Amino acid sequence: MMGPRQEAQPALFYEFSLEDHVPQDHLLRSIDRFVNLSRIRGHLAEFYSHTGRPSVDPELLIRMLLVGYCFGIRSERRLCEEVHLNLAYRWFCRLDLSDRVPDHSTFSKNRHGRFRESELLRHLFEVIVARCIAEGLFSGQRMAVDASLIEADANKQNSTPKEEWDAERIDPVDAPRAVREYLDTLDQAAFGAASEVRPKFTSHSDPASQWTAARKGPAFFSYSDNYLIDTDHGVIVDVEATRSIRQAEVGSTKTMLDRVKDRFGLHPERLIADTAYGTGPMLGWLVERKITPHIPVFDKSGRSDGTWTRADFEWDAENDQYICPEGHELKQFRRNYSDPNRGPTDKGTARYRVLKEVCQACPSKAKCCPNADARKITREEHEDARQVARDISKTDQYVISMRLRKKVEMLFAHLKRILGLGRLRLRGPSGANDEFLLASTAQNLRKLAKILPAPQQTRNA
Template identity: 50%
Template sequence: MMGRLVERAQLFYEFSLERHMPAEHLLRRLDAALDLSWLRAELAPFYSAIGRPSIDPELMIRMLLVGYCYGVRSERRLCDEVHLNLGYRWFCRLGLDGAVPDHSTFSKARHGRFREAEVFRRVFERVVGACMGVGLVGGEGFAIDASVIEADASYAQRVEGPTLPPERADPASATRPVREYLAALDVAAARVAGAVDGMDGQDQPERLAAEPAPAKSLSLTDPAAAWTSKGARKASFAYAVNYLVDLKRAIIVDTQASPARWTEEVATTALMIERTRERFGLQPSRLAADSAYGSGRLVGWLMARGIEPHVPLLDRVTQTKGVLTRAAFTFDRERDVYICPAGHELATSGHVAAAGFRQYRAKPTACGPCALKPRCTSGVARLIGRNVHEDEREHVRQIAGTPAFKRSTRERRKVEMLFAHLKRNLGLRRLRLRGPTGAGDEFLLAATAQNLRRLARSLAAPPPASATAPA
């Protein structure tokens, strides 16, 4: 006969969340790898000594990490999931009866105490430190890359040109992302003014790329986001998530949000490398990257700090347009001149252009009657641009075919794998938070989740056979 499910009321229940959690569950591994015992002490100065007790900050951090580990980035939905899921309750130390905080609590904490104390970066760095403690970070080779993440900005809510309308740019009524954008403009203006006034390099932020061209379009809701066609859509406002990755076990040692522009992505390289050296004492002997990072400024900056740049150069030697290339000219280093195939000299005034090139020009009287002129130039005289870091670029050309360079080329694919996991598994294809700080918060939480998962797997892995074999 057909059975029927009958709900039987029971007066007493005996249930243990601890026994309910499987021994090999990911959350149990994450809990063993995560240490937040320091959090309350660091946040204590940002809380009042009197008044009603607040929501435990450790609870909010644990809930956010659960959300990013499982691709639940909506805080409203996260609260519902934690309320219903017993595994999430166990990880967040809520028990069966613990109250889940309201979703608005996260916004208040994130825009207030958490950002003032840089909590998300502190959590990220603690996890990186734990990865270093168990030997997941080698510190010998790093890789850097960026991936485009669509901003929370509508295609329709934009203005053409590099400036916002006056009513939107009023600081008194502007939204938080607009205020951040205006503050960044003030910093950039101060940097330019300082350069004009002769401020030295210690007073100036390191810039590895030329200043970007004025924006063609600005978003009214998030003007710091860049208008780009590099993302999933044909054109959208977006940010770039920049990862600096240790190549031993693909641990993210630093991350930074930037507008989705090539110049900004390259400029963050110095920031992340210097911050990693200051926070963890790590400086790699080699850096792997794709050709987008092959500018002379970056190559020169790396080699000045003892870092071997395993980076394909940005070189246009094949774009000859039917004329003799620079390779046909001989450079006389002692005299600082180029010698053309016909034996004429190309001298320089010594002026370095903003793009980092020094121009060498032949005399019109030498080029005019020259038989090679139709193959050399269509102008009055031949011009050659030489990068101020051409010696460093020549060094990169010499090591491009070495086994170490080829190894770095293979290993930097680990960064692409992290981006694929970020978008496919963690669901970070479009941002929910606006402004550079909002994008930075999301990228830090996502990178923390990725490192924490890798750390948890390493702690749960059995020791190698050589370590357990009898003597």
Template identity: 45%
Template sequence: MLPANHLLRRIDQCLDTGELREALADHYSARGRPSIDPELLIRMTLIGRIYAITSERRLCEELRYNLAYRWFCRLTPGDKVPHHSTFSKNRHGRFRDAGVFRQLFEATVRRCIGKGLVGGKDAAIDASFIEADACWQRKTVPGYLPYVANAGRPVREWLADQGSISTKPGGSKDFEGVSRTDPAAAWSARPGRARFGYALNALVDTPSGVALDVEATPARFAEEVDAGRVMLGRAADRFDYHPKRIAADKAYGSAGFLGFVRDQGAIPHIPVIDRTQQTKGKLPRTAFSYDRDTDSFTCPIGKTLRHYTFHLRTGVHRYAADARDCEGCVLRKTCTKARRRTLVRLDNEDARDLARAELETGLFKRSMRLRRGVERFFADAKGKHGMRRLHLRGIRGAEEEFLIGAAVMNLMILARPQRLTDKPRRGRCIPAALTPAAISARSIEHDVIVSPPRRYA
């Protein structure tokens, strides 16, 4: 009844649930009525994400009469389908305590690495807004949240994570209150109208499109940048993944993040957040030359601006000229209105200079083209797998949905027919088969030749 090339048949060949069984073994009792097989619930969850079935009631209903779904879940036509409430009981208990979905996702990453799909040269980081399951009208300030004993699970989890009720998240300028149903979600007007939502943060190996890590955060820019650090560090620890080049948009172009990428041994192909030209008609900082040996600036007429303070929290060095030098300066009107001219230099200015130097190189332009792989990841998650709006609430619920979605998309890459037959893709360049003359003829300026990105099947 099921065709040999059916999608679920191909995904079943790439799926190994042995580790999940071991992780959940201690959570089930050997006495009493037989428990529902956890592998059955995991396979049902995968079907729901593959075919964008966001309702667990509808998933259980379709599993009753769809033979392909029954075959994938190892159910015979006469077996009983679990009740939809079984998902909630296991998700908020056994699965969450054992970290099942994180293990499932990391298993797909290791399989992609074992198949040679992850090149380890180019990676991209980005975040996309996912709407939370929270009505915009049910908004209040944290002090007026429901009493803890009567609150729902997302509210209780949020209060436990906060430790105490805070009135404003750190780094938030336009705080508009919290949701009474999902207080962990952030109020954001990105994109379009304002809504509560989360950020799906992803680290993607751009030539292959394999998701190496995902992280759930409230939809705030500051937390998305912090999630980028977490994902890079976790991928390095768990998969020994150290890309040579990391691409991202300008939101990640702060000095701190550029310095972190450089310290990881990668070249940041990221536009720099630079406000040095916002001088309101005065001389910009580029008009002053910096001397690294003396740690000082020199103005256009040759006067010195010496270092006088450093802010440890912000990583900002401040330099100032002598007030007596500025009093009789011929450029005073075009330089400053203050008593003396001051300049700032960030602690990671070297990383900013490195990122600026890469802007006009061919590798940077190539990284910007390959960065479309992470955008394709978000497009498939929302358009093909039903992740425009979350089904679960709370930061843990969002993380579980993101992990399941990323695991499914990695399985879809593994399940392509050419992956299962171990045959090279059509048009794929194999570096070992190229001679130095052929490489020179193609004017390749990087060390690995990769075919242009192709549309997913």
């Protein structure tokens, strides 16, 4: 038999509890256990006026932003609608049914002002990292680093070729916020000073973003999201926004390693990365700081014509010379004085050569230098550190490290597919940094919730 039509029956009084309507296994219940924002008000105190109308509680704004990034809600306007309608979101944000949700414009006002001035989002990220340390989620011994391209909020139609772009002609007074930030970062190693090579195109709306075709597809404007993680559970230890070029990404590794040492006292025993980080200066920097580089060496000394490469020559450090497979010596100097034309070059390399008459009489000349009178080998300034990395690459621990490195790539896949951060919504270096910090904070909170879920409580009948 068909039941009666369901009609809403208005009542004068309701007995309703948000606590009873949020499922015990809801993700936000597990996350809420690790979100302690009690120190935020003290952190922001000096950035608020002592007079005037009371502001929106900053803890409420941060909780709403965490909801948005944990569940991939990219629009702040839509976030306000979702918090208004979703009971679990209201419970996490400490809003009762009758409490009013802040307007979406409140986020922009605070983000461009006191949040950035106080570096609140960096503070929030580090508070969650400290909680991960307290919960024993990583040892700090093995860390991995990598970068991923995130598309910027810019397009080619609103850009200028490098031949026509002149930053000195921009008036900072009338320029938009993102353009003023671009001018402020021209001398920073993570952006303008990372390379002297000018990008092919520069965006008018976000000139700090990099025109790149690194994905082997259509070029686009982007920023690089750099992660430093601990490989025990894949917790993000630090994050940095940079220009999307190799020099800036490699340079951010030094920044992040120095920062985690200063903030948390972490000094990894080894660092795991891909070939882009295997340059001589980077490997030398790591070896100097007693960090073992589990990194493939970035080496262009290989040959495709089948002749002997530099790896076929034995290095004799005691006598400062190379020994070829036939036993001949390649020396840098053969007299008691230094010949400036044969000494170190301006690029930090040294040349080693064999005597011409020895090379001409060698039976293996066709395998060594068929098109030259004598064989020459260059040795870079950080070749010792490069050799350290080559020796490590032959160990079983290195094989394990290469498998652990994939945890960084998995985090980037999670960032783009689950959290929806495939394209930035905010512009400028500060906007990219804000989004990367909030997204990595959300990823660490989800990691805590997955490994240490909230205990299930049985309801009373």
